[in-house]
Amino acid sequence: MKKISIILFLIMLLSLTTVVANSMEITFWTHEDPNRTEIEERYIAEFEQENPGVTIKRVTSGSGQIQELVLTAFAANQGPDIFNMSIEDEYAYIVNERLSPVDYAACGYPSLQAIYDAYLPGVLDPVTYQGKLYGLPLELTNWCIYINKKIFREVGLDPEKDYPKTWEEMMEVSDKLAIREGEILKRRGFDFRYPYYLVSWIPMVEQLGGKLISDDGKTAIVNEDAWIKVLDYMKEWGPNGRNLGSPTYTNARKLFNMDNNDIAMCLSGLYQQGRIKADNPEFYESGEWMIVPFPIFENAVQDVPCAYYGHYYMVNGQKPVENQQMAWKFIAYMLSHPEEYLTKVNLIQPTKKLIESDTYRSIPYSDVFRDDMAKGHIVYYGANSAKIQSLIKEAIETVMLTDTSSSDALQTLKRKVQEVLEED
Amino acid sequence: MSKKKLIYSIERQKARWGWIFVAPSLIFFSLFSFYPIFTAFYTSLFKKKLLSLKPPDFIALGNYLYLLKSPDFWNSMRATIVFTLGTFIPILVFSLILAIFISSRKRFQNFLQLAYYSPAVLSSVVAAVIWLLIFDPRGLGNQWLNFLFRSPGVDHKWLANSIMVQLSTMLVYFWKYVGYFTIIFIVGLASIPQSIYEAAKIDGGNDWKNFWYITLPLLKPTTILVSIISMLQCLRTFSTQYLFTQGGAPLAPINVITLNIYHTAIRDHQIGRASAMSIILFIIMMLFTWIQFKTSRADEISY
Secondary structure, eight states: OHHHHHHHHHHHHHHHHHHHHHOEEEEEEEEOOHHHHHHHHHHHHHHHHHSTTEEEEEEEEOTTTHHHHHHHHHHTTOOOSEEEEEHHHHHHHHHTTOBOOOOTTTTTOSSHHHHHHHBOTTTTGGGEETTEEOOEEEEEEOOEEEEEHHHHHHTTOOHHHHSOOBHHHHHHHHHHHOEEETTEEEEEEEOOOTTOHHHHTHHHHHHTTOEEEOTTSOOEEEOHHHHHHHHHHHHHHSTTTTOOOOTTSOOHHHHHHHTSSSEEEEEEOTHHHHHHHHHOHHHHHHTOEEEEOOOBOTTOSSOOOOOBEEEEEEEBTTSOHHHHHHHHHHHHHHHTOHHHHHHHHOOOOOBHHHHTSHHHHHSTTHHHHHHHHHHOOBOOOOTTHHHHHHHHHHHHHHHHHSSOOHHHHHHHHHHHHHHHHHHO | OOHHHHHHHHHHHHHHHHHHHHHHHHHHHIIIIIHHHHHHHHHTTEEOBSSOOSOOEEOTTHHHHHHHHOHHHHHHHHHHHHHHHHHHHHHHHHHHHHHHHHHHOSSSHHHHHHHHHHHHHSOHHHHHHHHHHHHSTTSHHHHHHHHHTTOTTOOOOSSSSHHHHHHHHHHHHHHHHHHHHHHHHHHHHHTSOHHHHHHHHHTTOOHHHHIIIIIHHHTHHHHHHHHHHHHHHHHTOOHHHHHHHHTTOOSGGGOOHHHHHHIIIIISOBHHHHHHHHHHHHHHHHHHHHHHHHHHHHTOOOO
């Protein structure tokens, strides 16, 4: 009897071990996007059915919080299997060798070159490091100007003709569209995407011939005159100037969808269409909105539109090899639906096939984004790009909200960015 | 068995039970307070990047020397001192006034205590978010002040001016903690024996004299306790400044040390330098705690 019990116990233990050995949990951390959640939850269910024993645990966080969650998890060597962030935040993970290179076989490609061939030229450059590929793009996004046509007509402007083509016109048109009660703005014409200065503000400096970092990578803040002109522009834009907007007002992009007479123009990507549709279908269907290109300064020396940025899916290199392979297999499965990402979430996955497809061409105003993207460049990225962005934020917001002059703020910015470059 | 030996054994037994009761908190403190402090000090001696897997370089006091020469660090010291002085002094004065006011009421004492204490129960993040809405240019802050001063349309720039943003952070902290310290003062007031006031009444003392010659001197230990605790709380302030800067407020005026530590570690990945800053903050806080112990011992009162 005793012997039988021991044998039964051993069989139970063995079967339990087999079950545990065959099961695998892949943790997947990403930012909140209700439209994307809907389709990715379905991909997870389908993938789990095709791969018995594999469980994908998808966890979402706010787009402002995910950077620190992923960072602290990696610092404690407890990072998720899969994550995505903007390339400015992800690049530090590549150079610190925390990631698993793309497993082309697990992704279903015959070679690494086949992956490069499938995507638009250059879009995989930010995730290529020392000859290895470390990420696959969830989205490649640039921003253009969304316009509420009703508000334009209300102040006697024709949105199709009078939309701002230059930053000087942007100031004048915004002044006409603004409604003030004394010093308080009840309606803004346009307002910037304040924290994202590398994407949307550095191109304004570049239009006037300025640069963030010199070509040799050694000097910060090239052509100070250009920088001062754009900082002066922001000072004039802010509450101490013509009072057209400020970082302390509610995010313009969020208000735009509501169509409740708060904002006439905002800066956003193609994905905004999906969000308007979800938040306010009536406004989406009304046709009372349109999209125009990123403005340039009247005396611009080069036509630089908003920079584009990528969110890349990446895999934690500290996880077991089997997990890494399964993670790449799952990523490839999700990314095998680029048309659904485009039509349901308005995210552009920059494969040659998608960009040349009728589906892409049928998306309203996709040509505006495509044309701007063709003229633009990828956002500045480096191991310290997140820090540089927050130093630029500090300079702009100091100029807009305090009495500090543009040249003083620029000197402080230059000193700090130079220190960052030298530390590297 | 001699009498001396018996007493010694009873004392040893009591001491053993004492150790047993204290042990859980000692273990807890060792794990969650002492160990992180030692680790932070150790880390502060290295040039360590948060994401790097390479062994960090030992630079001895290099991080401390860097901080002492850094204008940003000294700006953080300034911001912390301004915030601490600007917050703990009003908290001390008003919580004492409120405590005397509440203690002197015959009715609604419990209701008033609850009303003033309730903001302290809220999380700092929730409190900061509520005040962010109030300080929005179209929010209640401007509406209230403009109604009060009959100045329609004036934007008081709660978050959009370097002086106002400092005042705004102080206002949030004051609102959140004044009730908490009022309760401590009420307890201190209740511990003063009524017989002293009765004796003073026989000697012809009025309320004003009673306050200056009885209440305030006998409340001295509570006052010192409140001032030190509130000062330490102010030195550790973080969430209000963090959320306000996320909401678009300029960083430099309110870049307190804790916020600088956060940015240095999380944004810049410089965990060694951030640890050095936290050790400096720890030393400042230890200094104030030491002052508290010294002064409170000198002012022990028995009735």
